[in-house]
Amino acid sequence: MTTPQVQLINPPSLPRVPGYSQVATVTGGDLVFIAGQVSLDASGAIVGAGDFAAQATQTFQNLMTALAAVGASATNLIKLTSFVTDMSQLATFRAVRDQFLDPAHLPASTLVQVSRLFREEFLIEVEAIAVR
Numbered sequence: 001m002t003t004p005q006v007q008l009i010n011p012p013s014l015p016r017v018p019g020y021s022q023v024a025t026v027t028g029g030d031l032v033f034i035a036g037q038v039s040l041d042a043s044g045a046i047v048g049a050g051d052f053a054a055q056a057t058q059t060f061q062n063l064m065t066a067l068a069a070v071g072a073s074a075t076n077l078i079k080l081t082s083f084v085t086d087m088s089q090l091a092t093f094r095a096v097r098d099q100f101l102d103p104a105h106l107p108a109s110t111l112v113q114v115s116r117l118f119r120e121e122f123l124i125e126v127e128a129i130a131v132r
Contacts, residue, residue: 004029020109024078032130037062052089056096077107079129087113
């Protein structure tokens with residue numbers, strides 16, 4: 001297996017942003033696509049109904065579990081797409097996310113507010129692309 005080479009870039013002509021990189025490139029390795037993760041535990045029960053921080057924590061724990069299943073970790077992430085139902089929770093989202101990501105290896109990222117997710121009780125969903 002080829003060892004992937006990942007380059008995370010923040011061009012000086014783009015704004016410097018906290019919590020993610022503007023551009024990610026990959027040479028070699030296998031791409032891993034992770035479906036949207038929500039705040040369900042292994043039994044399928046919702047964790048943190050009505051509690052954004054609890055749901056975000058479970059969602060990122062599920063993302064780390066999905067990465068581990070293919071022998072990867074947060075440092076293998078190259079792209080995150082996050083969906084939230086309430087942008088006023090941005091500071092909480094960032095605080096939780098930053099507990100799981102390596103500040104020296106921040107993936108490209110997009111955050112979108114949506115009117116609702118596939119079940120009304122979900123407040124956050126995160127999908128990812130990684131390389132291993």
